[in-house]
Amino acid sequence: MGLAARSIEIALVNNKRQFIKPRRSERKYRAIIEAAKKVFSQKGFYNARVSDISDQAQIASGTIYLYFKNKDDILATLFDETFRRIGVEIESSLNKCSDSREKLSNFFSIYLNVVGSDKYLAELIHVEMNQATKFMPEYRELYFQCVMDILLDIIDQGIADGVFREDLDSKAVAGMIFGVLDQMCMLKSKNGRGQNTKGLASLIESIFLQGIEESKGYAGAKQFTASLL
Amino acid sequence: MGLAARSIEIALVNNKRQFIKPRRSERKYRAIIEAAKKVFSQKGFYNARVSDISDQAQIASGTIYLYFKNKDDILATLFDETFRRIGVEIESSLNKCSDSREKLSNFFSIYLNVVGSDKYLAELIHVEMNQATKFMPEYRELYFQCVMDILLDIIDQGIADGVFREDLDSKAVAGMIFGVLDQMCMLKSKNGRGQNTKGLASLIESIFLQGIEESKGYAGAKQFTASLL
Amino acid sequence: MGLAARSIEIALVNNKRQFIKPRRSERKYRAIIEAAKKVFSQKGFYNARVSDISDQAQIASGTIYLYFKNKDDILATLFDETFRRIGVEIESSLNKCSDSREKLSNFFSIYLNVVGSDKYLAELIHVEMNQATKFMPEYRELYFQCVMDILLDIIDQGIADGVFREDLDSKAVAGMIFGVLDQMCMLKSKNGRGQNTKGLASLIESIFLQGIEESKGYAGAKQFTASLL
Amino acid sequence: MGLAARSIEIALVNNKRQFIKPRRSERKYRAIIEAAKKVFSQKGFYNARVSDISDQAQIASGTIYLYFKNKDDILATLFDETFRRIGVEIESSLNKCSDSREKLSNFFSIYLNVVGSDKYLAELIHVEMNQATKFMPEYRELYFQCVMDILLDIIDQGIADGVFREDLDSKAVAGMIFGVLDQMCMLKSKNGRGQNTKGLASLIESIFLQGIEESKGYAGAKQFTASLL
DNA sequence: TATGAATGAGCTTTCATTCAT
DNA sequence: TATGAATGAAAGCTCATTCAT
Incomplete structure (x- = not known):
């Protein structure tokens, strides 16, 4: 199996997963990801609250659930x-x-x-x-x-x-x-x-x-x- | 500093921690440790409930707190x-x-x-x-x-x-x-x-x-x- | 020291305590207070469960913790x-x-x-x-x-x-x-x-x-x- | 109704309660009462643990249940x-x-x-x-x-x-x-x-x-x- | 889209009481 | 009688998730 077969884009198809999520606002989506990276890193995934992330991203906690399951x-x-x-x-x-x-x-x-x-x-x-x-x-x-x-x-x-x-x-x-x-x-x-x-x-x-x-x-x-x- | 200075037993003294806890029953203490090892390993520390450990160790959940803080x-x-x-x-x-x-x-x-x-x-x-x-x-x-x-x-x-x-x-x-x-x-x-x-x-x-x-x-x-x- | 010095409002300032808590809904806040008054009075503070109060106030138990520590x-x-x-x-x-x-x-x-x-x-x-x-x-x-x-x-x-x-x-x-x-x-x-x-x-x-x-x-x-x- | 009718001893009979409990050791019984008085007074009834009393009385906690229900x-x-x-x-x-x-x-x-x-x-x-x-x-x-x-x-x-x-x-x-x-x-x-x-x-x-x-x-x-x- | 108040399931921990020794 | 290790029910509190606005 050559590299092509494992290519990132093909992998997507093979795994039948839509990586590209429905993002309403790319900016807000990124803000959440970045906030989560910082918060999870500092407090640990389990210790971190979803509201910590929303605070960090300066959005409402409920908004996160518009972008992530x-x-x-x-x-x-x-x-x-x-x-x-x-x-x-x-x-x-x-x-x-x-x-x-x-x-x-x-x-x-x-x-x-x-x-x-x-x-x-x-x-x-x-x-x-x-x-x-x-x-x-x-x-x-x-x-x-x-x-x-x-x-x-x-x-x-x-x-x-x-x-x-x-x-x-x-x-x-x-x-x-x-x-x-x-x-x-x-x-x-x-x-x-x-x-x-x-x-x-x-x-x-x-x-x-x-x-x-x-x-x-x-x-x-x-x-x-x-x-x- | 030679190895001796870092010796395990000396470390104990240096760190002023009594590793040997007051264990009422060595057998039960070990049972908890072993049960926890299995349970934590299989479910993850955060997903594991204390009662999972006590179940696995076949003791009451409260008993765990006689052996661990x-x-x-x-x-x-x-x-x-x-x-x-x-x-x-x-x-x-x-x-x-x-x-x-x-x-x-x-x-x-x-x-x-x-x-x-x-x-x-x-x-x-x-x-x-x-x-x-x-x-x-x-x-x-x-x-x-x-x-x-x-x-x-x-x-x-x-x-x-x-x-x-x-x-x-x-x-x-x-x-x-x-x-x-x-x-x-x-x-x-x-x-x-x-x-x-x-x-x-x-x-x-x-x-x-x-x-x-x-x-x-x-x-x-x-x-x-x-x-x- | 005259009465004025002990005035209720001055007391607030002196004690540096904000009596007015952040209440999301004054109505709900009062409902909890009234429910607690009844429940504590009837069952006693220690015998009363927080859920007794939330039941009495017809709210979820967790809601109480939005209004009280x-x-x-x-x-x-x-x-x-x-x-x-x-x-x-x-x-x-x-x-x-x-x-x-x-x-x-x-x-x-x-x-x-x-x-x-x-x-x-x-x-x-x-x-x-x-x-x-x-x-x-x-x-x-x-x-x-x-x-x-x-x-x-x-x-x-x-x-x-x-x-x-x-x-x-x-x-x-x-x-x-x-x-x-x-x-x-x-x-x-x-x-x-x-x-x-x-x-x-x-x-x-x-x-x-x-x-x-x-x-x-x-x-x-x-x-x-x-x-x- | 004169005082006699309410006399302490008669009250006992009237209320059909045996105040004199079966006390195995009067000394230990008193020790528990005194210990409880101190402990309850200092920590409050609900905050006090039965083991606080037994500690204070210098007996085992189980012993208390030989003297009190x-x-x-x-x-x-x-x-x-x-x-x-x-x-x-x-x-x-x-x-x-x-x-x-x-x-x-x-x-x-x-x-x-x-x-x-x-x-x-x-x-x-x-x-x-x-x-x-x-x-x-x-x-x-x-x-x-x-x-x-x-x-x-x-x-x-x-x-x-x-x-x-x-x-x-x-x-x-x-x-x-x-x-x-x-x-x-x-x-x-x-x-x-x-x-x-x-x-x-x-x-x-x-x-x-x-x-x-x-x-x-x-x-x-x-x-x-x-x-x- | 966005909000954030409200929800309530679920967990750790405590401790009165029991019971084998 | 006396012990104290063991029990397990019980409850306060948290927080991910929902939903009315």
Whole structure:
């Protein structure tokens, strides 16, 4: 299965879900999403009240239910939108390169860029996503699956091409990568913006690429890494 | 500061917390903890009712409050006990080896063994621990900090000894390691027990050790890894 | 300190409490107060459930918490409003007379009128007020103190003017007066309305005024008393 | 109906209630009563836990139920015993005098002595007795009724003998007297023991006797009062 | 569309009472 | 008798969701 089959837009059709909700006012819709991101991040999904979000968004609490089915739906949508954006960015980036190492590196950069540069988002994913994935019937992690599939493809292709070690279980590696990216986004978002960002991205890349690559030396990885971000 | 200074038992004293609670019946206390582990893991902390736990433990709901201050305290205690156990096991294991690579390897094995062999525990840590750490005033993650400190020491010592790359930020690496261990425990606990366990531990070790070690080749790491677990 | 300084409205300012709560619907607010008066009076504060009040007021139980902080607050507010009303009525009445005996008599009449004509209120004050005063942190008996101060002033002024015996401890006398008024309100409210009311008021007045007055004979007091109410 | 018919012991028989409960250990029984008096007085009946009483009495909470039917029964018994004691003391005192004024005076003194010299008891009666009387099925106020009857008899006899004003409603006056005694006991118990006690008793007596007596002057009452206590 | 007052289901926690020892 | 661990009913309060305006 090529990337096309998992393409973000096709995925929509396959999963028979209308991502594009009936939004009366795009502006208000975004205000709710942004308010929820901040509120959920600061108080936690369960501790946050719907009225906290409406307060933050400066609308009435009832209005939220014109845009979202319920409280769960807000978080689910927030995550879905995030991973849709990541997926779209990565897909378009992957078209520009064929090397697996480069693809992986791009994947890291984009994820770190999208999630790690948004303090509230990084916290939210760190704290709530595992819960949401497991217990929220609303959240079917449609777009997260797309992103995960892209990553799996990169790894599998790399193994097939002899660029990555053949003894790797791609699912395990993909899990590790998400575990690590999550931690790095937390670090990055906490340290504010700046030099540090590149350092973290490089760190992940150098460690992972060195570890995954077939007998590559440190120096090479370092050089490669240095050119990223 | 040597390991001794962070020793689990000393930590107790330093933190002025009596971990040993007044337990009327050790058996009932354990029953509650185990029931909570299962219930929280399956339904999620917030979705689980206290009465779910008492039902599972086959006691009256009020009895829980003879052993725990409140619902939060159950989860906090559960995590604290878990990391205390991990900390104790790791500390005693570290006494037997001085090599940083070996220490790190032992750290991985023990963590994977304790958490990865308990499906409910692995899920619980994966799903609830970040929340608990952030939002539960009850949970001061006393023992998690001990375990984290041990890991930081291993890394720092490795760097000092020239065994690990000197460009590493030990906190970032430690964060990555926990992120990865969490994912691996989930995988391991899902796949049931068996051969797979060793595979996962080896996978982490080979990837991390190769990546972290100063210009080591793959073969050496593999041989070293093979001797573990 | 003249009466003005203890004026009800000034008291508000001094105590920095906004008595006027944010009431969404004055009608509903009153319905809750009235329902609570009846329910608390009949079942007792502790035996009464919040849902008893909401049932009586024909609203949802949750609605009560839009108007009151908690169950305690309902009773505290009820008492506060009652004594505010008494205080306001007494203050305006006192402006019309300068004679201490007349003032005291007016005080009796108004108290008996406000409390003694409301069976539920009389019972409630009789049964719950001492408790509330002692154990309810919510209830700071703001307006009761105002009323008490007014009474103390009347007594002190009477003593100063040589109208009342000089050997009186005004606080003790004030306490006695409230003790007696409470009993009389109970009697009055039980006997239904009618002639009896005047009889009770006169009884208290004749007994107290005779007793308090400086060597007045019975006849004079009786004549004075007869002209009241 | 003479006093004999209302005698404390006969009352017992008439009401078919065995006041003397099956007490296994008189000492422990008393300890519970005393502990309850203190605890109820300080925390309030409803706020006090049965275990507070057992803690105070230095026994196990379960033991209380060997001596009392339930929490209510403790308070009911406490009140019953108190008024039994008052009733017995008053009855024996009344045998020594035939003058209504003297009887009333003795009544005041004894009540003030028994209740006013026990801080906890005074508070308890002040705060909880009206509640108990109204809402506690356990508390049938047997002995309080006896004491009330004695008071009513004194008043009625005084009126009949032409010593007290004939326009008095004896029930209303009795109510007033209890209302006043309650307040005075509170004052007395707060001010500690000493001279003050006599002052309060005298105050009540002088006010009431003057007010109640048929055209007596102040001086006479004062002299009479001075000889009391 | 937007509001926000009203709803009421549902939960944690307390504590009087019981009962096995 | 005495204990105190265990029980479980009961209720105050919250807050997601609805709906009349």
